[in-house]
Amino acid sequence: MKILDCTLRDGGYYTEWDFSKEVVEKYFKSFNDLPVDYLEIGYRSNPMREYLGEYFYCPQYVLEQAHTLSNKKLVVILNEKDVRPEHVPALLTPCVGIISMVRIALDPEQLSRALVLAEAIKKMGFEVGFNVMYMSKWKQYSAFLDELKYVDAVADYFYMVDSYGGVYPKDVVETIDLVKQRTACKIGFHGHNNLELALINSLTAVEHGAAMIDATVTGMGRGAGNLKTELLLTALNSRADVKVDFNALSNVVDAFEKLQEHYGWGTNLPYMVSGANSLPQKDVMEWVTKRFYSFNSIIRALHNQKEKIEDN
Amino acid sequence: MKILDCTLRDGGYYTEWDFSKEVVEKYFKSFNDLPVDYLEIGYRSNPMREYLGEYFYCPQYVLEQAHTLSNKKLVVILNEKDVRPEHVPALLTPCVGIISMVRIALDPEQLSRALVLAEAIKKMGFEVGFNVMYMSKWKQYSAFLDELKYVDAVADYFYMVDSYGGVYPKDVVETIDLVKQRTACKIGFHGHNNLELALINSLTAVEHGAAMIDATVTGMGRGAGNLKTELLLTALNSRADVKVDFNALSNVVDAFEKLQEHYGWGTNLPYMVSGANSLPQKDVMEWVTKRFYSFNSIIRALHNQKEKIEDN
Numbered sequence: 299m300k301i302l303d304c305t306l307r308d309g310g311y312y313t314e315w316d317f318s319k320e321v322v323e324k325y326f327k328s329f330n331d332l333p334v335d336y337l338e339i340g341y342r343s344n345p346m347r348e349y350l351g352e353y354f355y356c357p358q359y360v361l362e363q364a365h366t367l368s369n370k371k372l373v374v375i376l377n378e379k380d381v382r383p384e385h386v387p388a389l390l391t392p393c394v395g396i397i398s399m400v401r402i403a404l405d406p407e408q409l410s411r412a413l414v415l416a417e418a419i420k421k422m423g424f425e426v427g428f429n430v431m432y433m434s435k436w437k438q439y440s441a442f443l444d445e446l447k448y449v450d451a452v453a454d455y456f457y458m459v460d461s462y463g464g465v466y467p468k469d470v471v472e473t474i475d476l477v478k479q480r481t482a483c484k485i486g487f488h489g490h491n492n493l494e495l496a497l498i499n500s501l502t503a504v505e506h507g508a509a510m511i512d513a514t515v516t517g518m519g520r521g522a523g524n525l526k527t528e529l530l531l532t533a534l535n536s537r538a539d540v541k542v543d544f545n546a547l548s549n550v551v552d553a554f555e556k557l558q559e560h561y562g563w564g565t566n567l568p569y570m571v572s573g574a575n576s577l578p579q580k581d582v583m584e585w586v587t588k589r590f591y592s593f594n595s596i597i598r599a600l601h602n603q604k605e606k607i608e609d610n
Numbered sequence: 611m612k613i614l615d616c617t618l619r620d621g622g623y624y625t626e627w628d629f630s631k632e633v634v635e636k637y638f639k640s641f642n643d644l645p646v647d648y649l650e651i652g653y654r655s656n657p658m659r660e661y662l663g664e665y666f667y668c669p670q671y672v673l674e675q676a677h678t679l680s681n682k683k684l685v686v687i688l689n690e691k692d693v694r695p696e697h698v699p700a701l702l703t704p705c706v707g708i709i710s711m712v713r714i715a716l717d718p719e720q721l722s723r724a725l726v727l728a729e730a731i732k733k734m735g736f737e738v739g740f741n742v743m744y745m746s747k748w749k750q751y752s753a754f755l756d757e758l759k760y761v762d763a764v765a766d767y768f769y770m771v772d773s774y775g776g777v778y779p780k781d782v783v784e785t786i787d788l789v790k791q792r793t794a795c796k797i798g799f800h801g802h803n804n805l806e807l808a809l810i811n812s813l814t815a816v817e818h819g820a821a822m823i824d825a826t827v828t829g830m831g832r833g834a835g836n837l838k839t840e841l842l843l844t845a846l847n848s849r850a851d852v853k854v855d856f857n858a859l860s861n862v863v864d865a866f867e868k869l870q871e872h873y874g875w876g877t878n879l880p881y882m883v884s885g886a887n888s889l890p891q892k893d894v895m896e897w898v899t900k901r902f903y904s905f906n907s908i909i910r911a912l913h914n915q916k917e918k919i920e921d922n
Contacts, residue, residue, distance in 0.1 A: 464848075467779075467810065493845060494806040494838075498779065526806075528879050533805060536776075536886035544883070544909040551879050567840050567863050571856070574848035597856040 300510040302486070303329065303527050304338035305554065306353045307375055308519035311583075312561040315340060316351030321553050325515070326367035328550035331543040332531065335510075336399060338373035339364050342389045344380060358392045371398035375429065376419075378404035378411065383418040390422055399454070401427035406435070406442040413445070416452040427455040429488060433473050434465050434576055446480035455510055456483040460499065463492030463522050463565075463573035467502040474506045484509040489525045491517050492565050492573025496525035497533060516554040521579035522569035568596040577603055612822040614798070615641065615839050616650035617866065618665045619687055620831035623895075624873040627652060628663030633865050637827070638679035640862035643855040644843065647822075648711060650685035651676050654701045656692060670704045683710035687741065688731075690716035690723065695730040702734055711766070713739035718747070718754040725757070728764040739767040741800060745785050746777050746888055758792035767822055768795040772811065775804030775834050775877075775885035779814040786818045796821040801837045803829055804877050804885025808837035809845060828866040833891035834881035880908040889915055 305325065306317060317325075329337060339360070340353030352360050356374055364372055374397050381389065381402075390400060400419045404412045409430070416426050428449065436442060449456050458473055465473075470487065477485055487503035489496035489512070500511045513530045517523035528551050534540040558564070565573075572582045577600055617637065618629060629637075641649060651672070652665030664672050668686055676684055686709050693701065693714075702712060712731045716724045721742070728738050740761065748754060761768050770785055777785075782799065789797055799815035801808035801824070812823045825842045829835035840863050846852040870876070877885075884894045889912055 491806070494803070494809050494841060497806050498810045529806060529877075529882055532879070532882040532886045544879075544913060548879055548909050555878075565841075566867075567844070567856075567860055570841055570844040574844045597860050601856060 299504050299508070300335040301333070301527075301530065302336040302338055302373065302510055302512050303334050303514060304373075304375075304512055304524075305514040305518050305527070307338045307340045308514050308524055309554070309557075310340065310351065310353050311520040312518065312563055313557070314349065314351045315354035317353065321557070322363070323367060324553045325550055326364060328546045328553075330369045331546035332550075333534075333540050333542065334370065334527070334531075336371045336373050337364070337368060338375060338401065338512075340374060342374045342376055342393065342400075344385055344389070361392060361396045365396045372396060373399045373401060373427070375401040375403055376415070378402050378408055378415060381415065383415055386415070386418040386422070390419065390424070393424070394422065397424065399425035399427055401429050401455075401457075403429045403459075404431065406430050406432060406439050409442050409445045413448050413452055420452050425454040426452060427457060427486065428453050429457040429459050429486075431459045431461045433458040433460055434462060434469065436473060436476065443476070443480060446477065449481045450483040453483050455486045456481060457486035457488050457510075457512070458503070459488045460490050460496075462576045462579065463490030463496075463569070464576050465489075465499060466495060467498055470499050470502045471506050474503060474508065478507065486510040486512065488512040490519070490522055490573070490579075491524060491526075492522040492569045492579070494565060497529055500525050500530065501533070515550050516558050516563075518554055518558065518563055521563075521583045522565035522573065523563045568600060571597055571600045575600070611816050611820070612647040613645070613839075613842065614648040614650055614685065614822055614824050615646050615826060616685075616687075616824055616836075617826040617830050617839070619650045619652045620826050620836055621866070621869075622652065622663065622665050623832040624830065624875055625869070626661065626663045627666035629665065633869070634675070635679060636865045637862055638676060640858045642681045643858035644862075645846075645852050645854060646682065646839070646843075648683045648685050649676075649680060650687060650713065650824075652686060654686045654688055654705065654712075656697055656701070673704060673708045677708045684708060685711045685713060685739070687713040687715055688727070690714050690720055690727060693727065695727055698727070698730040698734070702731065702736070705736070706734065709736065711737035711739055713741050713767075713769075715741045715771075716743065718742050718744060718751050721754050721757045725760050725764055732764050737766040738764060739769060739798065740765045741769040741771050741798075743771045743773045745770040745772055746774060746781065748785060748788065755788070755792060758789065761793045762795040765795050767798045768793060769798035769800050769822075769824070770815075771800040772802050772808075774888040774891065775802030775808075775881070776888050777801075777811060778807060779810055782811050782814045783818050786815060786820065790819065798822040798824065800824040802831070802834055802885070802891075803836060803838075804834040804881045804891070806877060809841050812837050812842065813845070827862050828870050828875075830866055830870065830875055833875075833895045834877040834885065835875045880912060883909055883912045887912070
């Protein structure tokens with residue numbers, strides 16, 4: 299199995315994709331000594347109106363700095379909803395020779411459009427990964443399921459993303475089977491930790507044939523966050539004899555724990571409720587981080603959402 | 611299945627068993643509206659030299675206050691290593707009419723001694739629970755396994771305690787089978803969260819016939835802490851249609867989250883390493899809470915312990 303760490307990309311949801319020079323250096327240098335295969339450093343994006351930092355765009359100097367500091371395969375991700383094939387040359391030419399894999403984050407309802415995008419990326423020589431959201435709902439999307447047979451022609455990894463953080467190990471197994479019946483593409487798993495199931499879901503995915511797992515240091519990532527890289531490595535170290543340099547690991551954990559004290563990611567009751575009931579955590583994240591609403595009112599709002607009663 | 615919340619008992623490891631009047635009142639009143647069956651309020655203990663607070667001794671006024679505030683079945687626990695049958699009348703007479711169940715925390719190597727203690731407790735009319743530590747090592751204790759056949763004569767619940775926080779769902783299943791072959795006693799599970807496996811281990815235990823699960827609010831408990839009561843209730847609410855009053859739940863979570871900001875329980879890299887390698891978390895807890903050692907030196911010490919090299 300392979301491991302992809304996407305701390306800078308997914309953690310950017312808390313820092314608006316800006317990280318200090320010290321954190322970035324510690325990040326890349328520590329990972330040079332850790333058994334992780336890919337580092338996803340950020341998005342490549344067309345200009346947006348709102349302020350979004352360095353790792354949302356990964357301009358040339360960011361790419362080159364990462365390339366200088368890291369001995370790992372580097373990855374960038376594109377938001378499918380914002381990128382069309384005609385944008386690909388401008389977005390990815392600066393990545394040639396630096397970036398190994400380009401991932402596409404997509405809604406399963408846009409798979410046919412994403413297949414065309416993937417083809418354009420593949421032609422430039424990159425490995426291609428699909429990060430497909432809402433795995434808990436895939437069974438409902440018959441067009442998506444029908445098109446899965448075209449995936450292995452253009453993609454190297456097909457990721458199942460537990461967007462709500464609400465799947466259980468048995469759901470992981472079921473979804474892997476669903477995918478395996480339709481494509482020979484290597485499978486990846488990107489877990490969220492709302493119900494503290496990210497580790498067991500990831501290990502279950504690997505047991506059932508997944509070839510790559512995503513994780514982030516301290517679980518830094520949107521909403522309740524991701525599988526913690528340090529937890530995955532510690533578990534693998536004791537179970538599967540993966541060599542881990544715990545000095546390097548605790549160095550990088552230390553850097554992000556300091557950020558966590560400020561931003562406070564991780565699961566809590568509102569994220570648990572959103573995960574358990576497959577409610578979007580984007581809203582919850584806004585409510586929780588603004589600390590404007592009491593947990594009580596957040597929980598009440600979530601329950602109203604579940605019962606489709608409009609919030610006051 | 612039944613749920614036992616042991617926040618005051620297990621959380622006492624962080625507060626030396628003292629809790630403010632406000633927290634205690636919020637605790638009992640919130641649980642009156644929650645689908646939890648038992649509340650374990652603390653230890654009953656013979657006098658000790660070091661300072662240990664109210665919920666380590668549960669004197670008469672603490673018992674009566676709990677009885678007044680709570681509509682739940684109340685539980686106290688005895689440390690088997692410190693209690694002999696001759697102490698039972700003095701320790702438990704004040705509990706008669708107030709406490710429903712008395713649990714015994716024990717080392718599996720002391721099961722024969724604990725059976726005698728349990729008999730004395732049972733005679734006083736209490737339900738009896740065994741909380742047996744080190745479940746990951748039980749296979750090695752043949753005398754313990756041989757004596758399991760005597761358990762159902764004196765105990766109502768036989769708890770498997772994941773002392774190191776290092777067991778996986780498959781270990782839970784294996785250990786339940788081990789126990790079921792030897793006793794008809796109802797089985798309980800007390801999980802620790804070092805590897806964030808407390809929820810899945812507990813749900814797995816229930817699937818395989820466990821009758822009761824322990825949890826604590828915010829996971830408050832020794833070392834990395836326990837299964838979080840709010841996580842268990844939220845998961846059960848969405849999976850098994852258990853009715854949860856989320857206002858009551860978020861009220862009690864809120865009270866303990868404020869304590870957590872101060873004491874900082876929960877898992878982290880040192881607890882992950884100790885859990886994954888079945889190392890005692892008592893030492894780690896001291897190192898972590900004193901904040902005197904860097905995480906690096908803690909990890910190094912743990913690895914030395916694992917390899918039986920003496921620490922400097």
